[in-house]
Amino acid sequence: MTQAVVTRRDGDTFQARMFWMHAAHLLDPEGRVTRVGFEAGPRGFDDIWVEYDPAHAPKNQFGNAILVERMQCKWHATGGYYTFEDLTLPAFINAQTTSMLQRAYSALQYDRAEGRTSRLSLVTNHRTYVDDPLHTLLRMKSFTLNIEEMFTGKTERSAMFQLRQLWMSHLGIDEAELRSLGVALSLAHTSDSLDMLRDRLDVACRFAGLKRPDPNSSSTIYDGNIFEWVGQRRTEFDRKTFREKCGDEGLLAAPERSVRMYGVKTFEHASDRLELMCEDTLNMVPAFDDRFIRDTSAWKASLQPRLKEFLLKLPAEDGHLRLAIDAHATIAFAAGAVLDTKSGRIIEIVQRSPTRVVWSPNDRPPSPAWPTWIFEEEIVSPEGQGTAYAVSITRDTAPMVRQYVAQKLPGIRRVLIARPNVASGQSVVECGAHAIQLAESLADRLKSDREVDPALLMERVHLFVAAPNAFTFFLGRHVQVLKPVTLYEFDFGRDRHGSYEPSLLYPDIERP
Template sequence: MADCIAARDNGDTYQAMVFWIYALRMLGGPDIEKLGYEYGEVKSFDDIVVFYKNEQRFRDTYINRDYIQVKFHMMQAGEFTMDSLLESGFINANRDSFLQKVVNAYWNKEIDFSKSRFIIYSPWRIKSDDILNELIYNTDKSFNLKKMQEGKTKRSRMGALRSKLCEKLSINEEELYIILKQICIKDGQDSLEGLKGRLNEGFASHKLQPWSGSRDTFPYCDMARAWIRQGIRLFTADEIKNYCKKEGLFMAAKDTANIAVKSFNRHEDWMNSWANRILDLTDKLAGRELQPGYSWSDIFHSIEQFVATKLDNAREYHIAIETTLSVSFTVGRILNPKSALKVTPVQKTMDGFVDWGRDADNASKYSEFIVSCQEMCDEAADTAISIGATYDIKEDVQDFIKKSGLKIGLYINFVLEDFGMDSVKNGNHAWQLAKQINREISKRSENLKKGTLHIFIAGPNSLMFYLGMQSMMYGKIQIYEFDQNREKTYYPTIAFPQEGEAI
């Protein structure tokens, strides 16, 4: 009985957290007009409804509504199959399956079906050997209708599937394609803990109080439950802000302080006059190399101690990072959202030292990485990523992998088309690029997630800082630096998780 209550409670919490993911998106840009929560415009698709002010590109057309069915599972033991989508029990329904509910929406004359998208959102993954796995694009999680149309007779695999679906759903093939075209299967979504991390990043950007790891209650989910009790089901951005203000969830304005981390001795006069506190690592790092007798564990614990003893959440901080990319990543990792500290990196640019903070309300469009993936060793579980913001490092990294004997299962290359010293424009751009990298990393298979993630980069410190902030869910990590002076190749630096690190 207690287990059933816990499962139901966690399911409600998960649904509320997914709602807040979309609520933060609504607060951060002009696209979403309003959100529905337990909003029964379409029967059985009332978990979350997204109303778009600006129509969203989907497949070869545009949509203005998302109807999201959230399905949480306590354990990761199960998987999606095509049959799951035809079973009412899979979504804890008494009568209709997920697909039958979409069919019912298709016959509902009160909605514009062709302008609507129907999403199932769950931490479970699609079973690798099920026919459903062959039919879902990784680009937008929609159905591959061209693949679905293969085979002319019922004796073919796809023909048999079409026949089965049409019979179960009481529709013809033409209607089947129309219906499947509007569906997304968002499998493999974040766990409760993963959603918590994403939400804390968003809350901090909007100056809302984060969800502290020391608290057992979550006021944002409690507020969502209160709305249901009061019959409040539809929300605009202004209404969300007013509710948060009423509940005292906005953070009070804080004093600011300047801090710095350095392992180089350049710009000392500027840094000494600007920073209130400086973590000087030159006794442990000679530029990019460890001083004799020191390890990367010493570097990590020096930064960790500096944060624990010199910083507090009564202030906001601007941090200058005059050090290596490995240290920048480490600083960002330690200052992840669980730290409950608001820290803005100060980036050295062609125009001097500039604040590279991220603005959640900034809807500007910046260039994205061109991403290419290459499967390498079938038996290997490690992943290597190369990030080319200032230089295209693909050939150098591939050469290093070949010569070093690293066994890499998947290699992902990120490169900006206009790579160069000024290709990353500001903090918002760096943050968006770090999030793009994070999204690709999260797509790894379960087997690859068990291996080590090898990271190579040519880019600004702030980009590495923001990537480090998001790295707590990456598993094992190895960072590399480029030896610019002697060998002209890469060498490993710090690895994660570090001993004693809180994950």
């Protein structure tokens, strides 16, 4: 089989799995997805489309309800980049005469004539070039463009001016029309491999009541059947026709006990929105500019109170509660602090890294093979106050914590480094039971240190965590043992200061 054939097949698999992850939501009678289509709709921008219930539709960057989302899927066998010029070239999407931008503009005109606000998404595993104007415009919380910045630059040497002029000339439109197109465009980068998409599809099938893919096979029944349906001219589905078709094809699984899931987010995953799978979602994305909080006082003033109010009102069926947390580590910890070990609830966390899986307290029996902690203590100042706790599960936090302590916390007493006894990485934590075990042993270490010397009982802990959110949530459930504690967020993308900054304090009055 030639590489070109393999790439084409993988591209079809990518499109099919993306379709099924959206179409599965049609099996939720109370969900926001009402219709889906595959290889149907406005010519050229028709790989996948999704229609939303107007009463529960997602919002665009200006707060308008998105009634339909159209997706152009572009899979590549190897990594790569594209520029704003590429979007004007038919060859970029393997076409002969029509570019991606022309297809998007045609779809925009179609939807506008129908009176619908739409989102037009290029979904690809390639990225924008770092030094390209598109890279500057792209807002990661929704993969949309910063329209105000797009219309800066009035001279021919300005990169934004060149982008606008090329796109307007290519499409034969004025600035007003370009602005409308820019608002609708989404350049959704996905870093998921086909294997990771397969795992995400497995989760979607589990939640929707579809038969799950064979865990021992690299391909799935869902990779080819949608193309067979296209041959049958079955390309558009609503809730009723989709359930009927799945039933006819033997794709519906035996019914299981329904588990409602609730979501909390401070950032957006454009191709996997929490609102599509959760009963209710606390959306705090507007408080952030990409991954940075707009106003640091909002951690305490608004986000923490909103989080507490949201979580405490959630119904816990049989004492169980399932949460999906697409949020900063501070919010994951704060959620655990609200639903602490005395709350009487059994919490399941939908963990994303690297794909969505449900982590629960008893998902696996304990194993002596699970990674455990190695602790390393560094005394900074014997007469100082406070412990900087560097927790290094997914990456080594110690170097940046030492640097931050030297610059911002010169009066600290010690740095306590907690590392797993294996290399740091996304796969260190095996499951929910393992995450709980690690969180408990981490809290126990600090508790035992304090009990040795009563003078340390009120010593503040400065907590720097690089870990899966499920672990951070379970650690937050031990807030009564950890406090007084200050949480910190790290600039992972090095887009601002490239270091840490404090977020929340427990209790919220600073102590030594």
